[in-house]
Protein backbone atom coordinates (compact mmCIF):
# COMPACT_ATOMS: atom_id res chain seq x y z
CA UNK A 1 0.00 0.00 0.00
CA UNK A 2 2.72 2.39 1.05
CA UNK A 3 4.69 1.69 -2.09
CA UNK A 4 1.71 2.37 -4.29
CA UNK A 5 1.04 5.69 -2.65
CA UNK A 6 4.61 6.88 -2.61
CA UNK A 7 5.49 5.71 -6.08
CA UNK A 8 2.21 6.17 -7.92
CA UNK A 9 3.42 9.20 -9.86
CA UNK A 10 6.92 7.90 -10.52
CA UNK A 11 8.14 6.01 -13.51
CA UNK A 12 9.64 2.71 -12.40
CA UNK A 13 12.59 1.10 -14.13
CA UNK A 14 13.94 -2.29 -13.26
CA UNK A 15 16.94 -4.48 -13.89
CA UNK A 16 17.59 -8.15 -13.19
CA UNK A 17 17.65 -11.62 -14.67
CA UNK A 18 13.93 -11.62 -15.23
CA UNK A 19 13.00 -11.21 -18.93
CA UNK A 20 10.38 -8.67 -17.83
CA UNK A 21 13.03 -6.34 -16.40
CA UNK A 22 13.71 -3.21 -18.45
CA UNK A 23 17.38 -4.05 -18.39
CA UNK A 24 17.71 -7.80 -18.53
CA UNK A 25 21.02 -9.28 -17.42
CA UNK A 26 21.63 -12.28 -19.63
CA UNK A 27 24.98 -13.44 -18.32
CA UNK A 28 27.80 -12.50 -15.96
CA UNK A 29 31.12 -14.23 -16.53
CA UNK A 30 34.10 -13.81 -14.25
CA UNK A 31 37.38 -13.74 -16.15
CA UNK A 32 40.79 -12.61 -14.86
CA UNK A 33 39.49 -10.54 -11.98
CA UNK A 34 36.84 -8.89 -14.14
CA UNK A 35 33.21 -9.59 -14.87
CA UNK A 36 31.86 -9.61 -18.40
CA UNK A 37 28.20 -8.71 -18.53
CA UNK A 38 25.85 -9.36 -21.38
CA UNK A 39 22.49 -7.65 -21.19
CA UNK A 40 19.43 -6.76 -23.17
CA UNK A 41 17.95 -3.26 -23.20
CA UNK A 42 15.15 -2.20 -25.53
CA UNK A 43 15.79 -5.28 -27.70
CA UNK A 44 19.47 -4.40 -28.14
CA UNK A 45 22.31 -6.49 -26.76
CA UNK A 46 24.67 -4.46 -24.63
CA UNK A 47 27.94 -5.89 -23.31
CA UNK A 48 30.38 -4.31 -20.92
CA UNK A 49 33.13 -5.28 -18.51
CA UNK A 50 33.06 -4.50 -14.79
CA UNK A 51 36.55 -4.44 -13.26
CA UNK A 52 35.46 -6.35 -10.12
CA UNK A 53 34.26 -9.80 -9.24
CA UNK A 54 32.74 -9.45 -5.80
CA UNK A 55 28.99 -9.47 -5.77
CA UNK A 56 28.46 -6.19 -3.92
CA UNK A 57 30.61 -4.28 -6.39
CA UNK A 58 28.93 -5.96 -9.32
CA UNK A 59 25.53 -5.10 -7.99
CA UNK A 60 26.57 -1.49 -7.48
CA UNK A 61 28.01 -1.29 -10.97
CA UNK A 62 24.83 -2.77 -12.47
CA UNK A 63 22.74 -0.18 -10.65
CA UNK A 64 24.92 2.47 -12.25
CA UNK A 65 24.73 0.92 -15.69
CA UNK A 66 20.96 0.63 -15.44
CA UNK A 67 20.59 4.22 -14.25
CA UNK A 68 22.77 5.50 -17.07
CA UNK A 69 20.77 3.59 -19.67
CA UNK A 70 17.50 4.89 -18.26
CA UNK A 71 18.91 8.41 -18.35
CA UNK A 72 19.76 7.93 -21.99
CA UNK A 73 23.55 7.54 -21.96
CA UNK A 74 25.13 5.92 -24.96
CA UNK A 75 26.21 2.32 -24.24
CA UNK A 76 29.65 3.19 -25.63
CA UNK A 77 30.12 5.73 -22.85
CA UNK A 78 28.90 3.28 -20.24
CA UNK A 79 31.35 0.69 -21.48
CA UNK A 80 34.24 3.12 -21.27
CA UNK A 81 33.37 4.48 -17.85
CA UNK A 82 32.81 1.06 -16.31
CA UNK A 83 36.43 0.21 -17.06
CA UNK A 84 37.61 3.34 -15.28
CA UNK A 85 36.01 2.34 -11.96
CA UNK A 86 38.35 1.52 -9.12
CA UNK A 87 37.75 -0.48 -6.02
CA UNK A 88 36.78 1.23 -2.80
CA UNK A 89 37.42 -1.63 -0.43
CA UNK A 90 36.23 -0.22 2.84
CA UNK A 91 35.39 -1.68 6.09
CA UNK A 92 35.04 0.73 8.95
CA UNK A 93 35.37 -0.75 12.38
CA UNK A 94 34.62 0.95 15.65
CA UNK A 95 36.40 -0.58 18.62
CA UNK A 96 36.92 0.28 22.22
CA UNK A 97 40.34 1.72 22.76
CA UNK A 98 42.66 2.67 25.59
CA UNK A 99 41.77 5.48 28.04
CA UNK A 100 38.07 5.51 27.15
CA UNK A 101 38.70 6.22 23.47
CA UNK A 102 36.88 4.68 20.51
CA UNK A 103 39.00 3.66 17.55
CA UNK A 104 37.87 3.66 13.94
CA UNK A 105 40.40 1.71 11.99
CA UNK A 106 40.40 2.28 8.28
CA UNK A 107 43.73 1.26 6.91
CA UNK A 108 42.38 -0.56 3.91
CA UNK A 109 42.56 2.31 1.49
CA UNK A 110 43.95 5.77 1.45
CA UNK A 111 42.39 8.17 -0.96
CA UNK A 112 40.37 11.27 -0.53
CA UNK A 113 36.96 9.67 -1.20
CA UNK A 114 37.43 7.00 1.41
CA UNK A 115 38.84 9.63 3.78
CA UNK A 116 35.69 11.66 3.47
CA UNK A 117 33.48 8.60 4.09
CA UNK A 118 35.56 7.71 7.15
CA UNK A 119 35.39 11.28 8.44
CA UNK A 120 31.65 11.18 8.08
CA UNK A 121 31.59 8.07 10.22
CA UNK A 122 33.86 9.77 12.76
CA UNK A 123 31.55 12.76 12.84
CA UNK A 124 28.64 10.48 13.80
CA UNK A 125 30.45 9.51 17.01
CA UNK A 126 29.06 12.12 19.35
CA UNK A 127 29.90 10.13 22.47
CA UNK A 128 33.35 11.67 22.85
CA UNK A 129 34.11 15.36 23.30
CA UNK A 130 37.20 15.22 21.08
CA UNK A 131 37.59 13.93 17.54
CA UNK A 132 41.08 13.02 16.45
CA UNK A 133 42.46 11.92 13.10
CA UNK A 134 45.73 10.06 12.61
CA UNK A 135 46.49 10.42 8.92
CA UNK A 136 49.39 9.34 6.76
CA UNK A 137 50.54 10.70 3.42
CA UNK A 138 48.07 9.94 0.67
CA UNK A 139 49.93 8.00 -2.01
CA UNK A 140 49.39 7.95 -5.74
CA UNK A 141 46.72 10.61 -5.80
CA UNK A 142 48.23 12.06 -8.95
CA UNK A 143 47.73 15.53 -7.52
CA UNK A 144 50.00 18.29 -6.31
CA UNK A 145 50.77 17.87 -2.63
CA UNK A 146 49.62 21.32 -1.65
CA UNK A 147 46.37 21.15 -3.55
CA UNK A 148 45.63 17.70 -2.13
CA UNK A 149 46.22 18.70 1.48
CA UNK A 150 44.31 21.95 1.07
CA UNK A 151 41.31 19.77 0.29
CA UNK A 152 42.11 17.45 3.21
CA UNK A 153 42.37 20.44 5.55
CA UNK A 154 38.99 21.77 4.51
CA UNK A 155 37.42 18.30 4.89
CA UNK A 156 38.81 17.99 8.41
CA UNK A 157 37.59 21.43 9.34
CA UNK A 158 34.15 20.91 7.81
CA UNK A 159 33.69 17.74 9.86
CA UNK A 160 34.78 19.25 13.15
CA UNK A 161 38.02 17.39 13.68
CA UNK A 162 39.70 18.75 16.80
CA UNK A 163 43.11 17.17 16.55
CA UNK A 164 45.30 15.98 13.70
CA UNK A 165 48.30 13.70 13.92
CA UNK A 166 50.07 13.65 10.55
CA UNK A 167 52.49 10.88 9.68
CA UNK A 168 54.78 11.09 6.65
CA UNK A 169 57.01 13.66 4.94
CA UNK A 170 54.33 15.06 2.63
CA UNK A 171 51.64 15.76 5.17
CA UNK A 172 54.33 17.12 7.50
CA UNK A 173 55.48 19.55 4.81
CA UNK A 174 51.95 20.97 4.61
CA UNK A 175 51.49 21.54 8.34
CA UNK A 176 50.71 25.22 7.80
CA UNK A 177 47.42 24.33 6.08
CA UNK A 178 45.83 22.84 9.18
CA UNK A 179 44.18 25.06 11.76
CA UNK A 180 43.26 22.50 14.43
CA UNK A 181 45.51 21.19 17.22
CA UNK A 182 48.21 19.23 15.36
CA UNK A 183 51.47 17.32 15.49
CA UNK A 184 53.57 15.65 12.80
CA UNK A 185 55.93 12.68 12.54
CA UNK A 186 58.17 11.46 9.74
CA UNK A 187 56.99 7.85 9.88
CA UNK A 188 55.07 5.34 12.01
CA UNK A 189 58.17 4.33 14.02
CA UNK A 190 58.89 7.95 14.83
CA UNK A 191 55.28 8.40 16.00
CA UNK A 192 55.31 5.28 18.19
CA UNK A 193 58.65 6.24 19.75
CA UNK A 194 57.89 9.85 20.49
CA UNK A 195 54.14 10.01 21.09
CA UNK A 196 52.66 10.06 24.59
CA UNK A 197 49.74 7.63 24.24
CA UNK A 198 48.47 8.52 27.71
CA UNK A 199 47.61 11.96 26.33
CA UNK A 200 44.74 10.43 24.36
CA UNK A 201 41.72 10.55 26.67
CA UNK A 202 38.06 9.92 25.84
CA UNK A 203 38.47 10.69 22.14
CA UNK A 204 37.00 9.28 18.95
CA UNK A 205 40.07 8.46 16.89
CA UNK A 206 40.13 7.77 13.18
CA UNK A 207 43.17 5.86 11.97
CA UNK A 208 43.65 6.30 8.27
CA UNK A 209 46.89 5.31 6.69
CA UNK A 210 48.22 4.00 3.42
CA UNK A 211 49.32 0.38 3.69
CA UNK A 212 52.98 1.32 3.46
CA UNK A 213 52.73 3.15 6.78
CA UNK A 214 51.74 -0.04 8.62
CA UNK A 215 49.13 1.61 10.82
CA UNK A 216 48.24 -1.80 12.25
CA UNK A 217 51.18 -1.21 14.61
CA UNK A 218 49.38 1.87 15.91
CA UNK A 219 46.01 0.19 16.14
CA UNK A 220 47.52 -2.60 18.21
CA UNK A 221 48.69 -0.04 20.75
CA UNK A 222 45.43 1.89 20.77
CA UNK A 223 43.06 -1.03 21.04
CA UNK A 224 42.10 -2.32 24.37
CA UNK A 225 43.17 -5.88 24.90
CA UNK A 226 40.00 -7.87 24.59
CA UNK A 227 39.14 -11.38 25.45
CA UNK A 228 38.68 -13.40 22.35
CA UNK A 229 34.93 -13.61 22.27
CA UNK A 230 33.29 -10.74 20.41
CA UNK A 231 29.87 -9.76 19.18
CA UNK A 232 30.25 -8.23 15.77
CA UNK A 233 27.57 -5.80 14.63
CA UNK A 234 27.05 -4.82 11.03
CA UNK A 235 25.81 -1.24 11.07
CA UNK A 236 25.02 -1.18 7.35
CA UNK A 237 22.74 -4.15 7.81
CA UNK A 238 20.94 -2.39 10.62
CA UNK A 239 20.31 0.62 8.40
CA UNK A 240 19.21 -1.63 5.58
CA UNK A 241 16.64 -3.14 7.93
CA UNK A 242 15.51 0.28 9.12
CA UNK A 243 14.94 1.36 5.54
CA UNK A 244 13.21 -1.87 4.67
CA UNK A 245 10.57 -1.20 7.33
CA UNK A 246 10.46 2.46 6.40
CA UNK A 247 9.48 1.41 2.88
CA UNK A 248 6.48 -0.42 4.31
CA UNK A 249 5.06 2.68 5.95
CA UNK A 250 2.48 5.07 4.62
CA UNK A 251 4.25 8.33 3.92
CA UNK A 252 4.52 10.50 7.02
CA UNK A 253 4.35 7.61 9.49
CA UNK A 254 7.07 7.98 12.09
CA UNK A 255 9.43 5.32 13.39
CA UNK A 256 10.30 4.83 17.02
CA UNK A 257 13.36 2.60 17.24
CA UNK A 258 13.44 0.41 20.34
CA UNK A 259 16.91 0.62 21.85
CA UNK A 260 15.95 -0.82 25.22
CA UNK A 261 18.11 -3.44 26.92
CA UNK A 262 21.33 -2.13 25.37
CA UNK A 263 19.66 -2.11 21.93
CA UNK A 264 18.68 -5.77 22.22
CA UNK A 265 22.24 -6.53 23.26
CA UNK A 266 23.95 -4.73 20.42
CA UNK A 267 25.10 -1.52 22.09
CA UNK A 268 23.88 1.81 23.40
CA UNK A 269 25.17 5.08 21.95
CA UNK A 270 26.80 3.28 19.03
CA UNK A 271 23.41 2.18 17.77
CA UNK A 272 21.54 5.29 18.86
CA UNK A 273 24.02 7.63 17.09
CA UNK A 274 23.57 5.69 13.91
CA UNK A 275 19.78 5.78 14.16
CA UNK A 276 19.90 9.48 14.88
CA UNK A 277 22.14 10.04 11.88
CA UNK A 278 19.64 8.17 9.72
CA UNK A 279 16.72 10.27 10.92
CA UNK A 280 14.76 7.91 13.07
CA UNK A 281 11.99 9.97 14.70
CA UNK A 282 12.03 8.59 18.22
CA UNK A 283 14.03 6.28 20.45
CA UNK A 284 12.70 4.21 23.29
CA UNK A 285 14.48 2.72 26.29
CA UNK A 286 13.26 0.73 29.26
CA UNK A 287 14.88 2.72 32.08
CA UNK A 288 15.79 6.34 32.77
CA UNK A 289 19.45 5.36 33.21
CA UNK A 290 19.59 4.05 29.66
CA UNK A 291 18.15 7.34 28.43
CA UNK A 292 20.64 9.28 30.53
CA UNK A 293 23.53 7.34 28.96
CA UNK A 294 22.27 8.30 25.52
CA UNK A 295 21.93 11.98 26.42
CA UNK A 296 25.48 11.96 27.80
CA UNK A 297 26.65 10.55 24.46
CA UNK A 298 25.10 13.44 22.55
CA UNK A 299 21.83 11.88 21.44
CA UNK A 300 19.32 14.67 20.87
CA UNK A 301 16.39 12.66 19.49
CA UNK A 302 13.27 12.47 21.63
CA UNK A 303 13.52 9.46 23.95
CA UNK A 304 10.58 7.64 25.52
CA UNK A 305 11.30 5.84 28.81
CA UNK A 306 8.98 2.91 29.41
CA UNK A 307 9.65 1.99 33.03
CA UNK A 308 10.35 5.18 34.84
CA UNK A 309 10.10 4.70 38.59
CA UNK A 310 10.04 6.79 41.71
CA UNK A 311 13.81 7.09 41.99
CA UNK A 312 14.32 8.13 38.41
CA UNK A 313 11.70 10.83 37.85
CA UNK A 314 14.28 13.50 38.63
CA UNK A 315 16.69 12.03 36.04
CA UNK A 316 13.90 12.18 33.48
CA UNK A 317 13.16 15.83 34.07
CA UNK A 318 16.81 16.85 34.05
CA UNK A 319 17.58 15.09 30.79
CA UNK A 320 14.58 15.85 28.67
CA UNK A 321 13.46 12.22 28.72
CA UNK A 322 9.79 11.50 28.09
CA UNK A 323 8.16 9.02 30.47
CA UNK A 324 5.56 6.44 29.64
CA UNK A 325 2.69 7.00 32.09
CA UNK A 326 0.71 3.85 32.71
CA UNK A 327 -1.04 4.42 36.03
CA UNK A 328 -2.44 7.11 38.30
CA UNK A 329 0.31 6.36 40.80
CA UNK A 330 2.93 7.08 38.15
CA UNK A 331 1.14 10.24 37.07
CA UNK A 332 1.00 11.53 40.61
CA UNK A 333 4.70 10.80 41.11
CA UNK A 334 5.46 12.83 38.03
CA UNK A 335 3.22 15.69 39.09
CA UNK A 336 4.93 15.84 42.48
CA UNK A 337 8.37 15.80 40.92
CA UNK A 338 7.37 18.64 38.60
CA UNK A 339 6.08 20.82 41.40
CA UNK A 340 9.14 20.12 43.54
CA UNK A 341 11.55 20.78 40.69
CA UNK A 342 14.19 23.20 41.82
CA UNK A 343 13.59 26.57 40.17
CA UNK A 344 10.58 25.33 38.24
CA UNK A 345 10.62 23.51 34.92
CA UNK A 346 11.22 25.75 31.91
CA UNK A 347 8.61 23.95 29.81
CA UNK A 348 5.91 21.29 30.16
CA UNK A 349 6.96 17.65 30.30
CA UNK A 350 5.97 15.48 27.38
CA UNK A 351 4.49 12.12 28.38
CA UNK A 352 3.34 8.99 26.58
CA UNK A 353 0.15 7.40 27.79
CA UNK A 354 0.10 3.63 27.72
CA UNK A 355 -3.31 2.01 27.45
CA UNK A 356 -3.95 -1.68 28.01
CA UNK A 357 -5.97 -3.28 25.22
CA UNK A 358 -5.84 -6.83 26.47
CA UNK A 359 -2.26 -7.82 27.15
CA UNK A 360 -2.68 -7.26 30.89
CA UNK A 361 0.68 -5.65 31.28
CA UNK A 362 1.18 -1.97 32.15
CA UNK A 363 -1.43 0.56 31.05
CA UNK A 364 -4.66 2.44 31.76
CA UNK A 365 -7.92 0.68 31.09
CA UNK A 366 -11.00 2.02 29.34
CA UNK A 367 -12.80 2.94 32.55
CA UNK A 368 -9.80 5.06 33.69
CA UNK A 369 -9.81 7.41 30.75
CA UNK A 370 -12.32 10.06 31.87
CA UNK A 371 -10.54 10.61 35.13
CA UNK A 372 -7.17 10.54 33.36
CA UNK A 373 -8.00 13.18 30.75
CA UNK A 374 -9.52 15.40 33.43
CA UNK A 375 -6.37 15.18 35.56
CA UNK A 376 -4.16 15.91 32.55
CA UNK A 377 -6.24 18.87 31.42
CA UNK A 378 -5.84 20.37 34.85
CA UNK A 379 -2.05 20.29 34.69
CA UNK A 380 -0.49 22.83 32.32
CA UNK A 381 2.99 21.43 33.01
CA UNK A 382 2.22 18.15 31.23
CA UNK A 383 1.58 17.63 27.52
CA UNK A 384 0.77 14.37 25.81
CA UNK A 385 3.27 13.34 23.15
CA UNK A 386 1.53 10.12 22.30
CA UNK A 387 -1.00 7.48 23.25
CA UNK A 388 -0.02 3.90 22.65
CA UNK A 389 -0.72 0.27 23.36
CA UNK A 390 1.09 -3.02 22.84
CA UNK A 391 -0.06 -6.09 20.92
CA UNK A 392 0.12 -9.39 22.75
CA UNK A 393 0.37 -11.78 19.81
CA UNK A 394 1.02 -9.82 16.63
CA UNK A 395 3.13 -12.64 15.14
CA UNK A 396 0.69 -15.46 15.82
CA UNK A 397 -1.84 -16.02 13.04
CA UNK A 398 -4.07 -18.07 15.32
CA UNK A 399 -4.69 -14.95 17.41
CA UNK A 400 -5.33 -12.52 14.57
CA UNK A 401 -8.93 -11.94 15.62
CA UNK A 402 -7.71 -10.99 19.06
CA UNK A 403 -5.10 -8.65 17.55
CA UNK A 404 -7.82 -6.94 15.48
CA UNK A 405 -9.87 -6.60 18.62
CA UNK A 406 -6.89 -4.94 20.33
CA UNK A 407 -6.47 -2.55 17.41
CA UNK A 408 -10.19 -1.61 17.47
CA UNK A 409 -10.14 -1.05 21.20
CA UNK A 410 -7.00 1.06 20.83
CA UNK A 411 -8.72 3.19 18.21
CA UNK A 412 -11.59 3.78 20.57
CA UNK A 413 -9.39 4.53 23.59
CA UNK A 414 -6.97 6.79 21.75
CA UNK A 415 -9.81 8.77 20.19
CA UNK A 416 -11.36 9.23 23.58
CA UNK A 417 -8.15 10.81 24.84
CA UNK A 418 -7.14 12.76 21.73
CA UNK A 419 -10.57 14.35 21.29
CA UNK A 420 -10.11 16.16 24.60
CA UNK A 421 -6.99 18.05 23.53
CA UNK A 422 -6.56 20.62 20.80
CA UNK A 423 -3.02 19.63 19.81
CA UNK A 424 -1.69 16.72 17.80
CA UNK A 425 -1.10 13.55 19.81
CA UNK A 426 0.68 10.64 18.11
CA UNK A 427 -0.98 7.22 18.25
CA UNK A 428 0.91 3.95 17.87
CA UNK A 429 0.43 0.25 18.51
CA UNK A 430 2.56 -1.80 16.07
CA UNK A 431 5.78 -3.63 16.97
CA UNK A 432 7.97 -5.40 14.37
CA UNK A 433 5.58 -8.25 13.63
CA UNK A 434 2.68 -5.81 13.65
CA UNK A 435 4.36 -3.65 11.00
CA UNK A 436 4.66 -6.65 8.74
CA UNK A 437 1.23 -8.11 9.38
CA UNK A 438 -1.17 -5.25 10.16
CA UNK A 439 -0.23 -2.39 7.82
CA UNK A 440 -3.70 -0.88 8.29
CA UNK A 441 -2.86 -0.11 11.93
CA UNK A 442 0.17 2.12 11.44
CA UNK A 443 -1.58 5.19 12.89
CA UNK A 444 1.06 7.96 13.32
CA UNK A 445 4.07 5.92 14.34
CA UNK A 446 5.35 2.35 14.66
CA UNK A 447 7.75 0.86 17.20
CA UNK A 448 10.44 -1.16 15.51
CA UNK A 449 12.33 -3.60 17.71
CA UNK A 450 13.75 -7.05 17.02
CA UNK A 451 13.55 -6.83 13.23
CA UNK A 452 15.78 -3.78 13.17
CA UNK A 453 18.42 -6.16 14.54
CA UNK A 454 17.91 -8.53 11.64
CA UNK A 455 15.49 -11.05 13.07
CA UNK A 456 12.28 -11.35 11.12
CA UNK A 457 9.18 -11.90 13.15
CA UNK A 458 7.38 -13.21 10.10
CA UNK A 459 9.07 -16.14 8.47
CA UNK A 460 8.82 -15.14 4.81
CA UNK A 461 10.48 -11.83 5.58
CA UNK A 462 13.85 -13.14 6.75
CA UNK A 463 15.28 -12.99 3.23
CA UNK A 464 14.50 -9.27 2.97
CA UNK A 465 16.48 -8.45 6.10
CA UNK A 466 20.22 -8.27 6.44
CA UNK A 467 22.11 -10.11 9.10
CA UNK A 468 23.30 -7.83 11.92
CA UNK A 469 24.95 -9.69 14.83
CA UNK A 470 27.57 -12.41 14.83
CA UNK A 471 28.88 -13.93 18.05
CA UNK A 472 32.30 -15.46 17.56
CA UNK A 473 35.16 -16.83 19.58
CA UNK A 474 38.32 -18.85 19.01
CA UNK A 475 39.71 -22.20 20.07
CA UNK A 476 42.00 -21.78 23.09
CA UNK A 477 43.22 -25.36 23.25
CA UNK A 478 42.61 -28.75 21.64
CA UNK A 479 42.81 -32.01 23.60
CA UNK A 480 42.57 -35.71 22.96
CA UNK A 481 40.24 -37.47 25.38
CA UNK A 482 40.67 -41.26 25.68
CA UNK A 483 37.56 -43.45 25.92
CA UNK A 484 36.04 -43.68 29.42
CA UNK A 485 37.46 -40.35 30.60
CA UNK A 486 35.01 -37.69 31.77
CA UNK A 487 34.87 -34.05 30.71
CA UNK A 488 34.18 -30.98 32.82
CA UNK A 489 32.49 -30.15 36.11
CA UNK A 490 30.71 -32.90 37.99
CA UNK A 491 32.00 -35.35 35.39
CA UNK A 492 28.69 -35.20 33.55
CA UNK A 493 30.07 -36.22 30.17
CA UNK A 494 31.78 -39.54 29.65
CA UNK A 495 33.70 -40.25 26.43
CA UNK A 496 32.34 -43.49 25.00
CA UNK A 497 35.27 -43.65 22.58
CA UNK A 498 38.48 -41.72 21.93
CA UNK A 499 37.60 -38.19 21.01
CA UNK A 500 39.04 -34.73 20.35
CA UNK A 501 37.67 -31.65 22.05
CA UNK A 502 38.21 -27.90 21.75
CA UNK A 503 38.11 -25.51 24.68
CA UNK A 504 36.41 -22.24 23.76
CA UNK A 505 36.57 -19.05 25.89
CA UNK A 506 32.85 -18.43 26.16
CA UNK A 507 30.78 -19.49 29.15
CA UNK A 508 27.53 -18.77 30.90
CA UNK A 509 28.87 -15.48 32.24
CA UNK A 510 29.15 -14.37 28.63
CA UNK A 511 25.59 -15.41 27.88
CA UNK A 512 26.14 -18.95 26.61
CA UNK A 513 23.43 -20.63 28.61
CA UNK A 514 24.33 -23.54 30.82
CA UNK A 515 21.21 -25.25 29.47
CA UNK A 516 23.27 -25.92 26.31
CA UNK A 517 25.51 -28.35 28.21
CA UNK A 518 26.04 -32.00 27.29
CA UNK A 519 24.94 -32.14 23.69
CA UNK A 520 21.97 -29.76 23.83
CA UNK A 521 23.82 -26.94 22.10
CA UNK A 522 26.44 -26.74 19.40
CA UNK A 523 28.99 -24.22 18.19
CA UNK A 524 30.34 -24.11 14.65
CA UNK A 525 33.96 -24.66 13.66
CA UNK A 526 35.13 -24.46 10.07
CA UNK A 527 31.53 -24.83 8.95
CA UNK A 528 30.77 -27.93 11.03
CA UNK A 529 28.61 -28.30 14.13
CA UNK A 530 30.59 -29.08 17.28
CA UNK A 531 28.29 -30.28 20.09
CA UNK A 532 28.90 -28.96 23.59
CA UNK A 533 30.32 -31.70 25.81
CA UNK A 534 30.29 -31.52 29.58
CA UNK A 535 28.71 -28.65 31.46
CA UNK A 536 29.16 -25.13 30.16
CA UNK A 537 31.50 -23.40 32.67
CA UNK A 538 31.41 -19.77 33.75
CA UNK A 539 34.04 -18.55 31.31
CA UNK A 540 34.48 -21.38 28.85
CA UNK A 541 33.03 -24.52 27.39
CA UNK A 542 34.21 -27.70 25.70
CA UNK A 543 33.00 -28.94 22.32
CA UNK A 544 33.40 -32.20 20.45
CA UNK A 545 35.60 -31.82 17.37
CA UNK A 546 36.29 -35.52 16.77
CA UNK A 547 34.92 -35.24 13.24
CA UNK A 548 36.23 -31.77 12.48
CA UNK A 549 39.62 -30.67 11.26
CA UNK A 550 40.60 -27.77 13.46
CA UNK A 551 43.61 -26.07 15.02
CA UNK A 552 44.09 -23.95 18.09
CA UNK A 553 43.28 -20.33 17.25
CA UNK A 554 40.58 -21.27 14.72
CA UNK A 555 37.40 -19.29 14.71
CA UNK A 556 34.33 -20.57 16.55
CA UNK A 557 30.87 -19.32 15.60
CA UNK A 558 28.09 -19.24 18.16
CA UNK A 559 25.60 -17.64 15.77
CA UNK A 560 25.97 -15.85 12.46
CA UNK A 561 24.23 -15.39 9.17
CA UNK A 562 24.80 -19.03 8.27
CA UNK A 563 24.11 -20.37 11.74
CA UNK A 564 21.01 -18.42 12.74
CA UNK A 565 20.34 -17.33 16.28
CA UNK A 566 16.82 -18.69 15.83
CA UNK A 567 18.27 -22.21 15.85
CA UNK A 568 20.29 -21.58 18.96
CA UNK A 569 17.16 -20.13 20.59
CA UNK A 570 15.25 -23.21 19.51
CA UNK A 571 17.85 -25.56 21.08
CA UNK A 572 17.45 -23.56 24.27
CA UNK A 573 13.68 -23.55 24.19
CA UNK A 574 13.54 -19.78 24.09
CA UNK A 575 13.28 -16.87 21.65
CA UNK A 576 16.06 -14.84 19.98
CA UNK A 577 15.16 -11.82 22.15
CA UNK A 578 16.40 -13.67 25.24
CA UNK A 579 19.59 -14.91 23.60
CA UNK A 580 20.53 -11.48 22.23
CA UNK A 581 19.81 -9.54 25.39
CA UNK A 582 21.58 -12.19 27.46
CA UNK A 583 25.00 -11.62 25.89
CA UNK A 584 26.82 -10.06 28.76
CA UNK A 585 28.43 -6.66 28.73
CA UNK A 586 31.90 -8.14 29.07
CA UNK A 587 31.67 -9.52 25.53
CA UNK A 588 33.23 -6.79 23.41
CA UNK A 589 31.03 -5.31 20.75
CA UNK A 590 32.78 -4.55 17.48
CA UNK A 591 30.92 -2.41 14.97
CA UNK A 592 31.60 -2.22 11.31
CA UNK A 593 30.34 -0.43 8.28
CA UNK A 594 31.28 -1.50 4.77
Ligand SMILES: *Cc1c(COP(=O)(O)O)cnc(C)c1O
Nearest residue numbers: 258390431432433447448449450
Ligand atom coordinates in the same frame (compact mmCIF):
# COMPACT_ATOMS: atom_id res chain seq x y z
C1 LIG B 1 9.95 -4.13 23.04
C2 LIG B 1 8.75 -3.39 22.64
C3 LIG B 1 8.46 -3.19 21.27
C4 LIG B 1 9.25 -3.80 20.15
O1 LIG B 1 8.86 -5.13 19.96
P1 LIG B 1 9.54 -6.06 18.84
O2 LIG B 1 8.76 -7.29 18.87
O3 LIG B 1 10.95 -6.25 19.27
O4 LIG B 1 9.44 -5.29 17.58
C5 LIG B 1 7.39 -2.37 20.96
N1 LIG B 1 6.63 -1.81 21.93
C6 LIG B 1 6.86 -2.02 23.24
C7 LIG B 1 5.97 -1.38 24.25
C8 LIG B 1 7.91 -2.82 23.65
O5 LIG B 1 8.15 -3.02 24.94
